[in-house]
């Protein structure tokens with residue numbers, strides 16, 4: 001089995017662009033297929049659960065064109081699926097099997113729906129009962145009440161209200177609501193129990209309205225659809241970022257100090273899970289709401305634990321899992337109430353959560369629909385961004401994930417206790433967020449930033465420190481050198497900001513085993529010529545070029561950590577770096593190093609000319625307005641004038657040992 005070892009995490013800050021919402025993507029795809037007209041949907045989530053929906057619709061003969069990875073053009077079939085008989089595989093996607101069962105039951109075809117073994121343990125009986133009341137012929141081919149299912153053509157009769165339970169999954173109601181307009185008849189649904197997860201039903205109603213179908217709602221008990229309503233394409237739609245996925249990063253903003261910003265959801269989101277931010281506020285987070293972002297940070301920088309909580313979380317069952325892991329950091333017993341739906345999700349999440357939290361040392365009590373978590377006294381830690389020791393929180397615990405993406409994602413936050421955590425089968429996040437761990441690393445993986453002037457030894461020291469720690473190594477100067485080389489080769493003037501920036505943005509660069517490639521061309525030596533060096537410092541003054549290279553540099557921040565060298569690693573690219581070192585040496589010592597380097601390579605070298613070039617480049621780097629070379633206030637200086645390489649490495653390692661003791 002694959003495992004991922006997460007390093008101890010201490011701080012989190014930065015910005016995450018969220019993947020598209022699963023709930024919205026799958027609803028929009030289905031409604032577009034059921035509508036008249038063509039719909040273009042942008043920012044569709046690319047993950048297992050949306051792939052299940054796309055494959056099913058494709059198999060049903062719906063006309064679909066991928067414009068790019070995240071954009072689909074769907075030619076609606078008005079509910080008449082061109083393929084009237086099919087076997088459809090539903091994976092473990094609840095947001096696919098429930099609505100498709102209802103839509104297909106009303107569509108007049110013959111279909112078989114099955115999924116992975118866990119899908120065959122997830123109830124669907126209430127929905128089938130609802131459909132049978134209107135004459136649908138849906139049969140169980142395995143155990144009664146559960147998939148797999150077989151659907152036969154019938155005539156639908158909507159004379160009586162449909163009576164439906166709402167206390168197992170709100171998806172049954174959403175599924176019926178989305179399917180009923182296909183009958184063209186008036187319909188009434190009466191909910192016979194408490195309706196759980198109401199915000200998800202609101203998403204359904206909101207999206208149906210965008211496709212032209214209005215539902216009248218009397219409280220959460222009665223839903224009325226007037227006769228003759230049909231879905232009509234609204235044209236172009238955009239999927240919001242996934243609010244459930246946002247919860248991990250917002251929680252990281254609290255546990256790791258923050259601020260952490262998630263982009264793609266905001267104050268006008270139609271997803272109920274944005275309300276997670278209010279829950280987090282009650283734990284001590286400071287939240288900022290924007291039009292298209294939410295930001296979280298720890299309220300205070302004084303050492304303190306997060307506040308214990310006792311919350312009814314019925315409205316945010318998915319994001320609530322994130323709170324269960326936050327409870328490890330609380331100052332007392334935390335209770336999560338009204339979360340019975342956890343029992344029938346990807347796994348029995350109440351049992352799974354309790355089992356894994358106990359492995360970390362927490363005392364956990366469970367009930368039918370609740371969970372209480374008391375961090376063991378040793379677990380009651382001050383928040384780690386404030387320098388607290390990691391106490392006796394159990395380290396290197398292997399967390400089982402039960403093929404449940406949310407188990408993997410929320411337990412990654414336990415690493416903020418300052419201990420390493422092992423995530424078993426981390427690939428299960430592909431269900432909704434294939435890039436999750438890369439995104440988490442970009443805001444939280446430890447960074448050692450080494451800045452300084454040319455030939456101070458940054459590259460040599462940084463790569464050796466990275467090798468000792470097993471960290472990744474970013475030579476940011478190489479990106480500026482590559483940009484200059486690409487411009488020189490393309491005949492683009494080095495001061496032509498828009499064109500050089502365009503080259504930087506699309507740089508086909510690869511770093512492999514210490515070699516640097518532009519496309520297939522090994523340019524390791526070509527970027528080190530004096531022409532490329534001077535060119536690099538010329539393109540580096542251009543703000544557009546620096547902006548174009550920013551995201552590319554930040555993407556190097558990966559687990560278990562990164563050593564980055566350059567001019568602005570600590571000031572601009574990784575301002576939250578845990579270790580910041582300013583490496584320097586006298587101009588004469590540096591010129592002499594370059595001289596030796598060139599002679600060793602067999603190149604011609606002239607000491608006075610080298611010293612002059614080096615000083616000119618230092619001057620340009622220090623005087624430019626964009627990210628000038630200078631020592632950050634929070635950087636420690638290491639002057640290597642009188643040090644050899646080993647001494648310089650030791651000097652930096654001593655700083656790392658002090659600031660990042662668990663890395664060494």
Ligand SMILES: Nc1ncnc2c1ncn2[C@@H]1O[C@H](COP(=O)(O)OP(=O)(O)O)[C@@H](O)[C@H]1O
Pocket residue numbers: 452453454455456457458459460461593594596597640643644645646648
């Ligand atoms: N402390 C040092 N003492 C002597 N030579 C050094 C030292 N640090 C680096 N060098 C040598 O100086 C040259 C330039 O070092 P490099 O790491 O490329 O500097 P930078 O990345 O800061 O430009 C290399 O040949 C390297 O081996």
Ligand SMILES: Nc1ccn([C@@H]2O[C@H](COP(=O)(O)OP(=O)(O)O)[C@@H](O)[C@H]2O)c(=O)n1
Pocket residue numbers: 453454455456458459476477478480481533536537538540565566567568569617621
């Ligand atoms: N983070 C960085 C790294 C390099 N650079 C620019 O890119 C040039 C080459 O960087 P480098 O680190 O490879 O240069 P050396 O220090 O090896 O001489 C520098 O002179 C800077 O002008 C930058 O502006 N910002």
